[in-house]
Amino acid sequence: MAKITLVEGVNMALGRALADDPDVVLIGEDIGINGGVFRATAGLQEKFGDLRVQDTPLAEGLIAGMAVGMAAQGLKVVAEIQFMGFLYPALDQIANHMARMRNRTRGRLTCPVVVRMPHGGGIHAPEHHSESLEVLFCHHAGLRVVCPSTPARAYGLLLAAIREPDPVIFLEPTRLYRLAKQDVADDGKALPLDKAFILREGDDVTVVTWGALTHETLQAADQLAQEGINAEVIDLASLSPIDHDTILDSVSHTGRLVIVHEAARNAGLGAEIAATVAGKALYDLLAPIERVTGYDTVMPYFALERAYIPTVARIIEGVRRTLQG
Amino acid sequence: MKTVAEFAIAYEQLLGPDGKPLGALPGFATDAAEMVKMYRMMVLCRMFDAKAINLQRTGKLGTYAPCTGHEATHVGVGAAMRTEDVLFPVYREYGTQLWRGVTLTEILTYWAGDETGTNFSGPVEDFPWCVPIGSQVPHAAGAAMAFKIRGQARCAVAYVGDGGTSQGAFYEAVNLAGAQRLPVVFVIVNNGWAISVPSSAQTGAQTFAQKGIAGGVPGVQVDGNDVIGVRSVMEAALERARGGGGATVVEALTYRLSDHTTADDATRYRSAGELEAAWKIEPLPRTRAYLESLGAWNDTLEAAMHAEHTRIINLAVRQYQERAVAGVEAMFNHLYANPPAALAEQRDCALRNGPGKAH
Numbered sequence: 291m292a293k294i295t296l297v298e299g300v301n302m303a304l305g306r307a308l309a310d311d312p313d314v315v316l317i318g319e320d321i322g323i324n325g326g327v328f329r330a331t332a333g334l335q336e337k338f339g340d341l342r343v344q345d346t347p348l349a350e351g352l353i354a355g356m357a358v359g360m361a362a363q364g365l366k367v368v369a370e371i372q373f374m375g376f377l378y379p380a381l382d383q384i385a386n387h388m389a390r391m392r393n394r395t396r397g398r399l400t401c402p403v404v405v406r407m408p409h410g411g412g413i414h415a416p417e418h419h420s421e422s423l424e425v426l427f428c429h430h431a432g433l434r435v436v437c438p439s440t441p442a443r444a445y446g447l448l449l450a451a452i453r454e455p456d457p458v459i460f461l462e463p464t465r466l467y468r469l470a471k472q473d474v475a476d477d478g479k480a481l482p483l484d485k486a487f488i489l490r491e492g493d494d495v496t497v498v499t500w501g502a503l504t505h506e507t508l509q510a511a512d513q514l515a516q517e518g519i520n521a522e523v524i525d526l527a528s529l530s531p532i533d534h535d536t537i538l539d540s541v542s543h544t545g546r547l548v549i550v551h552e553a554a555r556n557a558g559l560g561a562e563i564a565a566t567v568a569g570k571a572l573y574d575l576l577a578p579i580e581r582v583t584g585y586d587t588v589m590p591y592f593a594l595e596r597a598y599i600p601t602v603a604r605i606i607e608g609v610r611r612t613l614q615g
Numbered sequence: 616m617k618t619v620a621e622f623a624i625a626y627e628q629l630l631g632p633d634g635k636p637l638g639a640l641p642g643f644a645t646d647a648a649e650m651v652k653m654y655r656m657m658v659l660c661r662m663f664d665a666k667a668i669n670l671q672r673t674g675k676l677g678t679y680a681p682c683t684g685h686e687a688t689h690v691g692v693g694a695a696m697r698t699e700d701v702l703f704p705v706y707r708e709y710g711t712q713l714w715r716g717v718t719l720t721e722i723l724t725y726w727a728g729d730e731t732g733t734n735f736s737g738p739v740e741d742f743p744w745c746v747p748i749g750s751q752v753p754h755a756a757g758a759a760m761a762f763k764i765r766g767q768a769r770c771a772v773a774y775v776g777d778g779g780t781s782q783g784a785f786y787e788a789v790n791l792a793g794a795q796r797l798p799v800v801f802v803i804v805n806n807g808w809a810i811s812v813p814s815s816a817q818t819g820a821q822t823f824a825q826k827g828i829a830g831g832v833p834g835v836q837v838d839g840n841d842v843i844g845v846r847s848v849m850e851a852a853l854e855r856a857r858g859g860g861g862a863t864v865v866e867a868l869t870y871r872l873s874d875h876t877t878a879d880d881a882t883r884y885r886s887a888g889e890l891e892a893a894w895k896i897e898p899l900p901r902t903r904a905y906l907e908s909l910g911a912w913n914d915t916l917e918a919a920m921h922a923e924h925t926r927i928i929n930l931a932v933r934q935y936q937e938r939a940v941a942g943v944e945a946m947f948n949h950l951y952a953n954p955p956a957a958l959a960e961q962r963d964c965a966l967r968n969g970p971g972k973a974h
Contacts, residue, residue: 341763341764347790351783351784352753352756352788355752355753356760358754359703359756359757359760360761361757362740363701363740363761365761379783382747383753383784386750387747387754392950394730394733395733395743396949398735432951434951454952454953456952456953484955531955531957531958532957
């Protein structure tokens with residue numbers, strides 16, 4: 291067992307998948323000798339060769355499009371988009387082809403592709419490097435969307451994503467890439483793709499979040515606990531499909547719900563969760579549902595990014611609003 | 616300054632509009648049985664087109680994209696490919712697909728708005744029709760990359776129209792194929808029109824074939840109404856690709872004798888004179904004339920073929936009209952290998968409400 295960071299968990303899962311399955315192929319920009327701009331593929335080309343760990347021309351639409359053609363041939367493609375702001379040219383291929391191939395051919399052709407990309411801000415990166423665009427994918431049937439929040443979950447969920455017979459969008463929280471280390475065994479064990487994780491149990495309020503904000507949310511829960519307020523913290527992990535059952539179970543005993551996400555509020559995933567809880571468990575609720583989110587502004591340049599990303603204080607404020615009255 | 620790069624685009628034409636050979640013909644062209652097979656397929660496409668348009672006009676088919684005028688290109692490409700090659704069509708290359716085993720019934724089913732048609736016969740790895748223009752070209756490059764990774768002597772063939780070459784996806788795929796010497800042939804069907812926009816408005820380049828050059832992929836032009844020329848150029852390109860020689864861009868010069876689709880009216884944007892001139896160099900009469908010069912064809916055989924094709928087409932239409940139409944659950948059944956539990960509720964709702972009715 292090794293103490294590793296989240297990005298090392300990604301690297302370990304990729305190495306394990308390449309070693310276990312000769313059909314696994316990695317494609318992306320600078321993922322070869324450079325090992326990826328975040329080092330997620332460090333050392334893998336050296337070990338598995340430049341066909342299985344392949345630098346592509348600098349074109350995100352091509353990366354997604356060639357992945358469709360490769361996957362339909364039975365390869366299991368893990369494609370890296372270097373930064374989330376650069377994914378838009380790839381969206382055509384992901385939405386119009388990758389997500390639909392199984393359905394439109396009635397299962398004759400499939401696209402077992404994992405599209406990995408960094409997610410979220412907070413690392414002082416240039417513009418277009420810090421987006422949180424998960425809803426672009428959650429809206430498309432045929433895709434799964436996953437966002438890990440620890441080294442162990444990055445390892446286990448990425449292995450699950452690679453083994454899944456359908457396309458999976460794998461969002462890696464940049465802020466957590468090197469934030470903390472954790473013991474993770476390279477045991478090849480996958481985690482379930484469609485389950486939320488309860489990070490902390492509590493009876494007073496349910497806080498649902500994912501990705502990097504699990505970190506701030508757990509800190510907020512610690513501070514609230516000192517006042518005797520016990521928050522149940524749920525890491526959604528699977529953003530599509532959403533594990534509504536885990537959320538509804540939690541709300542049934544807390545009666546309060548706060549949703550925390552870094553993406554903009556308008557038409558964000560929080561709205562989907564809130565609508566589902568309101569539709570299925572309105573009478574369990576003791577207070578209006580709160581959302582603590584990024585603002586409906588453009589993700590600012592990094593000088594103001596900390597003002598945009600929900601903070602521990604804003605999460606606590608959101609929880610307190612559900613406890614009033 | 617000195618010249619550091621130069622290129623040339625060759626033009627191939629082996630059968631003139633009058634059906635007379637222009638120089639030495641490849642081996643298959645002197646095989647009367649093979650040439651008859653190709654001609655019969657070209658005529659089947661033409662006759663099927665007329666039937667499909669009639670079905671649409673009488674409310675028995677959705678919008679349909681005709682292929683009239685393209686038969687030599689489509690059949691020439693199909694005949695040059697091997698079964699183990701993989702086709703990435705646009706949406707009107709029926710001649711290639713029929714040659715490879717897709718059925719008339721499946722083509723009609725697709726244009727009837729039923730996904731069942733996309734789960735077609737023929738080589739199981741062939742891609743379905745692709746409506747977002749140009750987006751199929753990277754798929755072919757990806758399949759070619761898979762062949763390269765696995766060391767398979769196979770080739771991907773991507774169709775794209777003259778308009779489709781304006782898409783970034785086309786350039787990106789050609790560029791990858793050049794950089795990685797991929798076994799793929801890009802067939803640009805230059806039929807003069809992208810709906811209402813003439814090919815002259817798509818590019819300032821002298822030819823579409825040269826669009827490969829900047830990506831390191833050689834290009835060649837061929838008379839797309841000459842089935843012998845098309846097959847010959849394609850066989851050379853496919854052989855080169857399978858042997859590790861890399862990709863080729865083939866520009867087939869033809870003409871869309873029909874409307875873009877049954878929802879289009881080409882008289883709005885192109886002249887009767889242009890259309891009339893195009894009919895004078897269309898693919899069928901020259902192929903027939905060549906077969907007659909071989910002593911392999913005559914009026915009796917032509918009449919018998921028409922009767923046989925009519926029977927085949929009518930049978931396909933009957934099978935199409937009598938097919939089991941997919942139930943509403945089909946929307947849900949093929950989205951995922953492991954469907955999310957939450958979909959079950961919506962599936963139940965759809966089943967409860969049934970198929971619905973058109974207004």
